[in-house]
Amino acid sequence: MAPSRTLHVRCTTWEQVETFHTRKLRRGKLLSMKVPFAATLGSSVTLGLELPNEVVIAIDGTVRKSSPIEGDTKTWIEVELHGFTDEVVARIRAMAAGVEPVPAEPDAPPERPSKVALASEQLPVDERQLFHHLTTELRRMRQAAVHEVLGVERDADADQIRLGWMTLVRKLHPDLVARRKAPAITHLAEELTILVNRAYDRLRAALVAEGRANVVGSVVRPPPGWLVGFDDLASGAGSDPARRRAQKAVVTIPPVNEAAPSAVGAQGSGGQGGEAFETRARTMLQEGDPDTAQEVLAAALVVYPRSKPLRSLYYVASAVSALGKGEIMLATSQLEAALAHYEGCSEAARLLEHVRQHGQTDREALRRVFQ
Amino acid sequence: MSDRTPAVGIDLGTSNSVVAVIDKDGSPRILTTSEGSMTLPSLVWYSPDGPVVGEAARDGLDHSPELTIFGAKRLLGRRFDHPEIRRLSRLLPYELTEAPNGDTWIALASGKQVSPEEVCGRVLFELRRMAEAHFGGPVTRAVITIPAWYDAAQRQATKDAAQIAGISVMRLLSEPTAAALGHGAHRGVDRNYLVCDLGGGTFDVAAVDVEGGTFEVLATTGDQFLGGDDVDRLVVEHLLRDVKNTIGFDITSDTLAIERLRLAAQKAKHELSTDASTTLVVSDLLQLPSGKSVGYSKPIQRSELEQWAARFIQRIEAPINEALARAGRRKEAIQDTLLVGGMTRMPAVVREIQRVLGKEPKMVDNPEEVVAVGAALEVARLEGRIEGILLIDVAARGLLVSTGQSDCELVIAQSAVVPTREHRVFATRQEDQPRVEFDVWEGESPESEKNRHLGRFAVVDLPPAPAGDVLVLVELTLDTDGTVRLSASELVSGERMQLEQVFHSGLARADVARLARQLAEAT
Numbered sequence: 087m088a089p090s091r092t093l094h095v096r097c098t099t100w101e102q103v104e105t106f107h108t109r110k111l112r113r114g115k116l117l118s119m120k121v122p123f124a125a126t127l128g129s130s131v132t133l134g135l136e137l138p139n140e141v142v143i144a145i146d147g148t149v150r151k152s153s154p155i156e157g158d159t160k161t162w163i164e165v166e167l168h169g170f171t172d173e174v175v176a177r178i179r180a181m182a183a184g185v186e187p188v189p190a191e192p193d194a195p196p197e198r199p200s201k202v203a204l205a206s207e208q209l210p211v212d213e214r215q216l217f218h219h220l221t222t223e224l225r226r227m228r229q230a231a232v233h234e235v236l237g238v239e240r241d242a243d244a245d246q247i248r249l250g251w252m253t254l255v256r257k258l259h260p261d262l263v264a265r266r267k268a269p270a271i272t273h274l275a276e277e278l279t280i281l282v283n284r285a286y287d288r289l290r291a292a293l294v295a296e297g298r299a300n301v302v303g304s305v306v307r308p309p310p311g312w313l314v315g316f317d318d319l320a321s322g323a324g325s326d327p328a329r330r331r332a333q334k335a336v337v338t339i340p341p342v343n344e345a346a347p348s349a350v351g352a353q354g355s356g357g358q359g360g361e362a363f364e365t366r367a368r369t370m371l372q373e374g375d376p377d378t379a380q381e382v383l384a385a386a387l388v389v390y391p392r393s394k395p396l397r398s399l400y401y402v403a404s405a406v407s408a409l410g411k412g413e414i415m416l417a418t419s420q421l422e423a424a425l426a427h428y429e430g431c432s433e434a435a436r437l438l439e440h441v442r443q444h445g446q447t448d449r450e451a452l453r454r455v456f457q
Numbered sequence: 458m459s460d461r462t463p464a465v466g467i468d469l470g471t472s473n474s475v476v477a478v479i480d481k482d483g484s485p486r487i488l489t490t491s492e493g494s495m496t497l498p499s500l501v502w503y504s505p506d507g508p509v510v511g512e513a514a515r516d517g518l519d520h521s522p523e524l525t526i527f528g529a530k531r532l533l534g535r536r537f538d539h540p541e542i543r544r545l546s547r548l549l550p551y552e553l554t555e556a557p558n559g560d561t562w563i564a565l566a567s568g569k570q571v572s573p574e575e576v577c578g579r580v581l582f583e584l585r586r587m588a589e590a591h592f593g594g595p596v597t598r599a600v601i602t603i604p605a606w607y608d609a610a611q612r613q614a615t616k617d618a619a620q621i622a623g624i625s626v627m628r629l630l631s632e633p634t635a636a637a638l639g640h641g642a643h644r645g646v647d648r649n650y651l652v653c654d655l656g657g658g659t660f661d662v663a664a665v666d667v668e669g670g671t672f673e674v675l676a677t678t679g680d681q682f683l684g685g686d687d688v689d690r691l692v693v694e695h696l697l698r699d700v701k702n703t704i705g706f707d708i709t710s711d712t713l714a715i716e717r718l719r720l721a722a723q724k725a726k727h728e729l730s731t732d733a734s735t736t737l738v739v740s741d742l743l744q745l746p747s748g749k750s751v752g753y754s755k756p757i758q759r760s761e762l763e764q765w766a767a768r769f770i771q772r773i774e775a776p777i778n779e780a781l782a783r784a785g786r787r788k789e790a791i792q793d794t795l796l797v798g799g800m801t802r803m804p805a806v807v808r809e810i811q812r813v814l815g816k817e818p819k820m821v822d823n824p825e826e827v828v829a830v831g832a833a834l835e836v837a838r839l840e841g842r843i844e845g846i847l848l849i850d851v852a853a854r855g856l857l858v859s860t861g862q863s864d865c866e867l868v869i870a871q872s873a874v875v876p877t878r879e880h881r882v883f884a885t886r887q888e889d890q891p892r893v894e895f896d897v898w899e900g901e902s903p904e905s906e907k908n909r910h911l912g913r914f915a916v917v918d919l920p921p922a923p924a925g926d927v928l929v930l931v932e933l934t935l936d937t938d939g940t941v942r943l944s945a946s947e948l949v950s951g952e953r954m955q956l957e958q959v960f961h962s963g964l965a966r967a968d969v970a971r972l973a974r975q976l977a978e979a980t
């Protein structure tokens with residue numbers, strides 16, 4: 087059986103979404119487009135519709151017509167998107183309504199997190215005490231998950247993240263301790279500030295990617311490997327660059343036997359759905375095929391964007407793949423990310439422990455981890 | 458102790474430079490040139506008697522424009538093959554040339570070539586002398602302002618120019634942030650600012666939030682080749698045609714005449730900011746073979762100037778919109794727009810900014826000096842003489858790396874808060890591979906042609922081992938100045954590794970040191 091394909095359509099404005107729905111689709115369900123692969127009639131296709139809030143909705147479809155284009159590797163296909171149910175349309179509408187700009191009073195100050203004064207005075211005055219304090223902080227933060235660095239809850243919202251970051255920067259910024267004219271202390275302050283800024287950038291990018299905020303601070307486009315959101319999924323992070331470029335428009339997803347439910351992502355943290363994907367990915371990981379597992383999980387995340395187990399497993403898969411290439415640092419950070427997304431990810435915890443003890447892994451070790 | 462010597466704030470401008478200090482009582486003071494002027498024209502005339510800087514170099518513009526370098530700041534840290542440099546090189550009265558490493562240099566008629574760093578170094582040296590005259594003692598440290606969109610090569614070039622002038626840079630501060638600081642934004646109520654700085658050569662836009670003494674720069678954009686000089690050139694283009702029609706001379710290849718026309722056009726432009734009409738006069742535009750000189754005069758309406766400058770005005774909107782987009786801001790959320798830079802005195806510029814933002818912008822009291830005042834405040838802040846202010850900036854561009862022919866891979870994102878650090882791990886591909894080379898780029902694109910090449914680096918002296926066994930961890934740090942630092946270590950052992958620069962843009966360290974020595978000895 088030919089593998090099922092995913093088409094990626096990106097809409098950067100809600101108008102584009104509207105246009106896509108009303109103009110591009112015939113009878114609300116038929117989509118014709120040129121694709122860079124030969125599509126067999128009746129094969130299934132998933133449309134990954136990326137919305138302006140960076141949420142990707144997966145819509146199932148079946149190829150109804152397919153005609154190769156003369157002298158081109160491309161094919162014209164017509165897909166019936168049976169997954170584009172009224173429910174899905176309603177969900178998109180709701181999201182669009184949610185971000186409609188609320189006209190603010192022209193001169194009203196925007197909402198801000200409650201005030202934090204410059205707090206560098208709170209640091210110990212005595213230089214040796216300060217040095218000790220900063221060193222301890224640095225040691226702690228180096229091991230902490232990003233939200234712990236900022237001292238916020240795992241599911242903190244935009245305001246809490248900003249406040250956490252601001253509070254720390256106003257205390258630790260190297261400029262504020264520079265006047266003490268002790269290079270060692272300025273250096274420590276810079277190291278701490280780097281950790282704090284990195285944590286902030288990751289958390290705010292994650293919030294935006296998960297569709298929980300429009301923008302936090304400024305708009306930041308995270309590089310691949312930043313372990314957040316869909317950007318890295320859609321661009322196939324971890325795959326080699328040449329392949330990534332070739333795939334820009336189309337991500338191939340191997341067949342998933344379990345019937346994917348309609349594209350409404352489950353909310354909440356309890357039964358988040360997608361267990362079938364999880365099981366499948368685990369098997370692949372156990373069999374030493376992290377790359378396929380990653381693709382399966384990426385596909386699953388399109389359907390269940392809020393599933394923490396799936397997301398964390400995605401990072402585990404990318405860690406396993408990194409381990410295969412000997413990139414231990416990368417693997418470690420991916421595993422940390424897995425745990426940051428979902429503490430209950432026992433594979434991540436076990437693998438991390440293993441990596442920390444032995445550095446390398448082998449097939450046998452992996453099999454034990456995913457048992 | 459060098460730490461005890463006073464430090465100054467410097468606005469190194471495309472057309473004018475300013476140096477300021479904060480007095481003991483906390484009030485800002487603009488230092489003056491020996492002629493008593495608060496601004497020093499950023500001009501260097503390589504006269505037969507040696508280089509002349511500032512006001513005195515204006516004579517050079519009149520007599521030997523091919524030896525009189527204005528606007529060198531536009532050339533700092535720029536590759537010669539940059540399309541805007543190509544365009545400029547056709548328009549400038551002096552000649553541009555390509556340095557062996559691809560940088561833009563200036564070819565003087567004497568056959569000598571000078572780097573823009575050296576030219577700017579001379580301007581900075583003059584500013585340093587003004588400061589030393591004020592303090593009556595050596596001045597060796599400064600905060601220097603730069604356009605917000607400067608890339609790492611331009612930042613490094615600025616630092617090199619300073620070093621040539623014997624100045625160590627305490628901090629490079631972005632001009633719009635300096636303007637917000639100089640405007641005293643920290644003293645007022647908390648606000649969301651948009652700073653628009655339109656000067657002689659560059660347009661800078663920054664979205665800055667001020668809250669409880671903290672300046673948070675959300676986004677900085679700009680047009681690197683948009684400034685008053687462009688208006689002057691547009692006017693000159695029209696005048697050339699007019700000269701031909703009215704007095705019958707084609708002076709398109711007469712650099713001296715064009716330069717005189719440009720100066721007159723600039724003067725007329727200034728007058729038309731306050732008056733509705735003026736008359737442009739060039740008493741001796743050119744000399745006939747008989748020795749008789751031909752003059753030219755033309756009445757100009759403000760509306761005419763605005764028509765000629767339309768192409769210039771049109772380019773104001775895009776950087777503003779981009780700054781808003783990057784800051785994730787709607788224009789309604791901007792509470793104050795600060796206008797900075799000499800060109801914002803032109804009414805059409807103010808109108809355009811008002812049109813784009815739908816709100817009346819605020820002209821700061823001293824648009825030409827406010828940036829230097831900000832720089833001086835930054836000095837005082839870094840020295841701990843004023844408290845309660847913190848500046849937080851973001852990366853103006855992304856930082857990428859690539860190896861061999863591979864795509865560029867984004868390592869540090871645009872708008873990441875600085876200082877920040879990210880790493881990449883490189884593995885050896887062959888047995889006993891002695892070194893790993895990689896390139897560092899600035900930009901956003903996976904395609905290297907679209908990015909700015911910062912340099913090629915090599916981690917050398919790798920221990921002999923089978924392929925893939927040596928893992929090199931390269932860390933890229935973007936510091937508070939926006940300058941890039943690199944370090945390399947062996948991943949498993951954590952041991953530091955030797956990092957070599959194979960290729961780099963800008964001057965070599967040894968050349969900078971040599972030029973600094975030469976300048977110090979010559980005076």
Ligand SMILES: Nc1ncnc2c1ncn2[C@@H]1O[C@H](COP(=O)(O)OP(=O)(O)OP(=O)(O)O)[C@@H](O)[C@H]1O
Nearest residue numbers: 470471472473656657658659685730798799800802
């Ligand atoms: N009254 C005026 N009306 C119009 N333009 C003016 C006026 N005064 C100065 N300018 C123009 O402003 C420009 C110089 O501004 P400014 O001194 O702020 O620039 P700069 O700081 O040297 O340049 P940059 O900031 O781009 O490096 C010149 O193009 C000058 O012609």
Ligand SMILES: [Mg+2]
Nearest residue numbers: 470656798828
């Ligand atoms: Mg300026």
